[in-house]
Amino acid sequence: MAKDKKWQLLLDLFSLASVLVPLLTLTQVAHPFERGFFINDDSLKLPFKEQTVTEVTLGIVGFVLNVATILIIEYLQSRRQKNPEQKYIFGFAVPAWVWQSYAAIRTFTFGAGCQQLLSNVTKYAVGRLRPYFMDVCQPEYNETLPANVLGYIQVYNCRNRFDPAYQPYLKDMRLSFFSAHSSFAMYAAVFFIVYIQYKGRWRGSKLLRHAVQFFALLTAWYVGLTRIVENYHHWSDVAVGFINGAIFGFLVVIYVLKPTKHLPLTWQDAPESALPVAR
Known part of the structure; x- marks a missing residue:
């Protein structure tokens, strides 16, 4: 019988909890650094708007896209294998494709938690004011x-601090740098792009895979643009978020998941011995 994977599963869950629990605690308990502002800072005087892409919507789309892709690719690959090796967890046999899917989903979730924890630690430590700060806070101060x-x-007070309609935004208005939306959107897109580049297989079209990759990237780009247009972030917040998400997405797939390329390269340089010799 193959080695039981129960201890690996338990350690994986512990590792995920070590990232996700601090992330949840930070967002629920911590208070951001209270930064001041310049009187004539026009970048803080933009109107407040409702956001088009909420955290819930972005999280669901990002996870569903990657989890569904992983499950489909791993299942289809297992059908092409002869006698794929089963794994065992607590003595129960688990199909190889289920374990491989779990390994990829586990890695994606761990990476998502890491980049979001980094994003939120930075947000709370820096306390950069959002572009709609003046509209939400309506600051009162003595010059x-x-x-x-x-x-x-x-030293100032927010005129709207006692208005229930503004209560949810008085904390959030200090969490501009850097954009967690942009970071997660780009992380999910880059993970998806690199994963299907290594694991995807379909000979029907040379360009289909790359078209899908491009639209995943375009979607992440759109999410970042909405954060600027809707006055939730300065452009630099979104730029750093994109960079953070892209780096995490690439490193997590290549160095944590470490997928093996499913197909050989479609072209390669011919060995020197096969080249014609000039006479």
């Missing part, structure tokens, strides 16, 4: 106070 005399307002 003659010693902390405010230089035009950088550090």
Whole structure:
């Protein structure tokens, strides 16, 4: 019988919890750094808007896209294998494709948790104000106070702090840098792109896989643009989010998941021995 994978499964769950629990705790308990603002900073005077792509929508789409892709590819690959090796968990046999799917989904989730934890630690530590800060806060301050005399307002109160309609946004208005939306969207897209580049197989079309990859990238790009257009982030927040997500997506697939290429290269340089010799 093959070695039981129960301990690996338990350690995987522990590793995931070590990332996801701090992430959840941070977002529920921590309070961001209270940064001041310049009186004439026009970048903070944009109107508040409802967001088009919510955290829930983005998370569901990102996970469903990758999980469904992983399950389909691993199942189809297992059908082409002769006598695929079964795995055992707590003594129960698990089909090889199920275990391979679990390994990929586990890795995707771990990477998603890591990049989101990095994003949120940065958000709470920096406390950069969102472009709609003035609209939501409606700050009240005394310019003659010693902390405010230089035009950088550090002591102030939000006029809307007692308005129930604005309560959910008084904390969120300090979490601009960097964009967790853009980071996760790009992470999910890059993971998807690199994964199907290594594992995808279909000889029906040379360009279909690359077209799908492009639209995944375009979707992530669109998510980032909505964060700027809807005044939730400065452009630099989105740019850093894209970079963070892309780096995590690439590194997680290549160095954590470490997939094997399903097909040989479609072209390669001919060995020197096969080349004609000039006379």
